Amino acid sequence: MKRYFTIIVTFIIAFSGFSQSIFRPALAYNEHFCSEPEIVVYSTFINKFTSSKLRFVRISNILTSTWTSAYCDCELCRDVKTDTADFILPVGDSCTTSMHFYPANKKGLGSVQIKIFDTANASVFVIGEYRASCWGLSSSFMDMNDIKIYPNPSNSSLTVSFGSIEPYTLNVVTADGKLLMKTKVEGLNHKIDISSFAPGLYSIKIESGGKLFFTRFIKI
Structure with missing residues (x-):
């Protein structure tokens, strides 16, 4: 029997002020075998804030029981227990970020929201939502x-x-x-x-x- 992953990632841009920082793409989709130990969802972040000193915060973490996830910002890949960290990205530059979901061979889904903002002005921010799902172990x-x-x-x-x-x-x-x-x-x-x-x-x-x-x- 074949088994598939459906990986879906959507990004929500939220503004307070006039930040033009964005996540790209807006939506990504893929299919894999459910036996894969890791589901990786990628996006490109473009820094249009006024500073290169940025911070990410995990503001939502909805995961099926036994699932875990870890975030890779523009500098480092963090562990599953890290919900916030500072990183550097020059103004106008872009980088590839990724969310790593670990389903532990159990069907289910994951949805994680990451907020990024200038450390000097938390009122201007952008939010990215990463989603992954496994539709079944024995489809x-x-x-x-x-x-x-x-x-x-x-x-x-x-x-x-x-x-x-x-x-x-x-x-x-x-x-x-x-x-x-x-x-x-x-x-x-x-x-x-x-x-x-x-x-x-x-x-x-x-x-x-x-x-x-x-x-x-x-x-x-």
């Missing part, structure tokens, strides 16, 4: 012949034909991991309106009864 997959998606490519709509009448959860995701649609459907056929989607490659994930189905389509 099985639907038969490829059970589900049909057509036409592909398409410029207006897709039809999803299911092999049986039962509840399904259908997700549409962009190539960079942004969730565009999540809906529960029943019946043998379901039409998806993609007329407003930008041209490009998209993924569809379908879940039902603990089984998964993945495929891709092209919007033209």
Whole structure:
């Protein structure tokens, strides 16, 4: 049986004042085997504060039981017990930061929020939220012949034909991991309106009864 990680990271920019410091990308998505001991989520931080002397503070730490996490700022990778530390990044420079989630071979999820600010002015800050999840340790997959998606490519709509009448959860995701649609459907056929989607490659994930189905389509 195959096992997958879904790694999702979103960043929330919060301002008090006129800080233009940011985290990039806004969203990252990946899949790995659940046997991996570590899930790493990366982002680029750009310092637009007025000082190079910065501080990070872990302001939210929501983890499944037995999970732990550790943060790497622009200078050092901290241990799982470090919730705040100072670091240096010249004004205008950028660096790669990362959150390291350790799931201990247990399905679940993690969400950590990090606030970064100038040590001389804590009222101006930016917040990044890092998320990771393991969807299961023993996921099985639907038969490829059970589900049909057509036409592909398409410029207006897709039809999803299911092999049986039962509840399904259908997700549409962009190539960079942004969730565009999540809906529960029943019946043998379901039409998806993609007329407003930008041209490009998209993924569809379908879940039902603990089984998964993945495929891709092209919007033209």
